[in-house]
Amino acid sequence: MSERSLESKPNILITGTPGAGKSYLCERLSTHLKFNWLDCSKIAKDHNFIEEFDAEYECPILDEEKLMDHLEPLMAEGGNIVEYHGCDFFPERWFQAVFVVTCPNKTLYDRLKGRGYNAKKLESNIQCEIFGTILEEARDSYKADIVYELYGETKADADKSLKIVKNWYSMWKRK
Ligand SMILES: Nc1ncnc2c1ncn2[C@@H]1O[C@H](COP(=O)(O)OP(=O)(O)OP(=O)(O)O)[C@@H](O)[C@H]1O
Numbered sequence: 001m002s003e004r005s006l007e008s009k010p011n012i013l014i015t016g017t018p019g020a021g022k023s024y025l026c027e028r029l030s031t032h033l034k035f036n037w038l039d040c041s042k043i044a045k046d047h048n049f050i051e052e053f054d055a056e057y058e059c060p061i062l063d064e065e066k067l068m069d070h071l072e073p074l075m076a077e078g079g080n081i082v083e084y085h086g087c088d089f090f091p092e093r094w095f096q097a098v099f100v101v102t103c104p105n106k107t108l109y110d111r112l113k114g115r116g117y118n119a120k121k122l123e124s125n126i127q128c129e130i131f132g133t134i135l136e137e138a139r140d141s142y143k144a145d146i147v148y149e150l151y152g153e154t155k156a157d158a159d160k161s162l163k164i165v166k167n168w169y170s171m172w173k174r175k
């Protein structure tokens with residue numbers, strides 16, 4: 001008999017460079033899987049889990065401890081899809097799978113330019129994608145066999161990603 005109760009659900013992390021297509025996928029995933037979508041950037045903004053503002057990169061600096069205190073009771077419930085553009089500070093035990101969304105540089109550049117990012121921010125995010133920084137961060141922070149790469153360029157990519165995650169969840173339930 002498995003120690004896991006029949007109703008329990010896993011927690012999934014969706015990470016990747018800003019603009020790679022995490023929210024686009026999470027919105028679809030949360031509907032299909034009936035999981036809660038926890039967009040950490042939005043939560044941090046709504047609850048003011050912000051340490052300071054980085055003027056150079058024009059972005060708020062996350063208060064990781066406050067965010068994690070907020071998330072801990074939710075994670076204990078299971079059934080969450082957590083979205084964030086970083087992954088090394090979350091407790092490893094929270095996630096049963098980590099999906100890294102990646103996107104070709106040209107498309108990513110256009111998306112971030114469209115958001116009005118300044119040159120420095122644009123360059124650092126594009127470099128992050130070129131060097132596969134988040135994929136490496138995920139592989140360094142979680143067991144390699146729970147880290148998966150997904151593509152986030154087109155609608156077809158998102159449809160495929162949806163299938164991959166749904167398949168993963170079906171397998172997880174059968175374990
Ligand atoms: N698979 C996709 N097909 C077509 N367009 C997409 C896809 N994924 C994302 N986009 C578009 O690209 C833009 C950025 O996507 P999204 O907001 O999902 O990025 P993100 O990874 O969540 O970024 P952030 O880290 O800032 O939260 C949006 O305009 C979105 O509609």
Ligand SMILES: [Mg+2]
Pocket residue numbers: 022023024039083
């Ligand atoms: Mg997002």
